[in-house]
Amino acid sequence: MNVKEVYCGLSGECKTKGVPTVFVRLVGCNLRCRWCDSRYAYGGKKFKASPTRLFRIVEKVSSSFTHPKHILLTGGEPLLQMREVIQFIELLDPLLTVEIETNGSVPIKMLLASITHPNVIITMDYKLASSRMEAKMIMENFAALRPEDQLKFCVATKKDLRQMRDVISQIPTCRASMWCSPVSKDRAFLQEVEQFIFEHKLFVSMSIQQHKIIWGRKRQA
Numbered sequence: 001m002n003v004k005e006v007y008c009g010l011s012g013e014c015k016t017k018g019v020p021t022v023f024v025r026l027v028g029c030n031l032r033c034r035w036c037d038s039r040y041a042y043g044g045k046k047f048k049a050s051p052t053r054l055f056r057i058v059e060k061v062s063s064s065f066t067h068p069k070h071i072l073l074t075g076g077e078p079l080l081q082m083r084e085v086i087q088f089i090e091l092l093d094p095l096l097t098v099e100i101e102t103n104g105s106v107p108i109k110m111l112l113a114s115i116t117h118p119n120v121i122i123t124m125d126y127k128l129a130s131s132r133m134e135a136k137m138i139m140e141n142f143a144a145l146r147p148e149d150q151l152k153f154c155v156a157t158k159k160d161l162r163q164m165r166d167v168i169s170q171i172p173t174c175r176a177s178m179w180c181s182p183v184s185k186d187r188a189f190l191q192e193v194e195q196f197i198f199e200h201k202l203f204v205s206m207s208i209q210q211h212k213i214i215w216g217r218k219r220q221a
């Protein structure tokens with residue numbers, strides 16, 4: 001596996017926000033979102049590890065927690081290394097929760113059919129117009145999400161908000177919890193997002209990116 005970094009921090013978004021987490025960041029991404037804040041994961045310095053070796057590294061890093069509970073696989077796009085990701089997850093303690101962040105452009109059918117670990121959460125992005133990556137979204141992915149999964153709309157503009165509303169109406173069978181994650185921390189925009197959710201009666205939770213409030217542009221690792 002091509003790995004960028006493994007480190008401990010607080011999860012920054014959606015239902016695991018604030019939870020002490022072991023971050024496993026894999027290298028490479030098939031998208032180029034306009035406002036991407038993880039460009040350093042496209043390539044550059046990295047190390048290679050088999051799923052078994054990565055498991056040992058994660059065990060070592062998580063030994064700093066009294067009771068490690070949550071592992072987050074992120075990127076880049078971790079599912080570009082799907083076969084190895086599946087092998088890695090199968091090595092993990094079934095009592096841990098394992099979250100996989102994915103960008104909505106990689107088919108997840110094989111992943112869902114293969115994982116036997118009982119506590120896997122998929123957090124999938126829907127890339128809206130402001131990302132310029134919307135054409136890469138695979139609509140079947142969103143219908144395949146399970147109730148324990150999360151669908152996250154990263155919104156940067158008013159146009160994104162209107163588009164989020166329209167996309168939600170196009171996937172009435174989606175069972176995942178839905179989240180709206182403003183890219184900006186601008187207070188006026190955050191207020192606009194909240195007003196939009198109520199005005200349009202959307203059952204969407206707002207997730208403000210906690211790690212950016214705490215760390216700004218500084219990286220935690």
Ligand code: SF4
Pocket residue numbers: 029030031032033035036037038039041075076077103
């Ligand atoms: S999918 Fe994520 S890592 Fe890839 S370009 Fe978009 S924001 Fe960046």
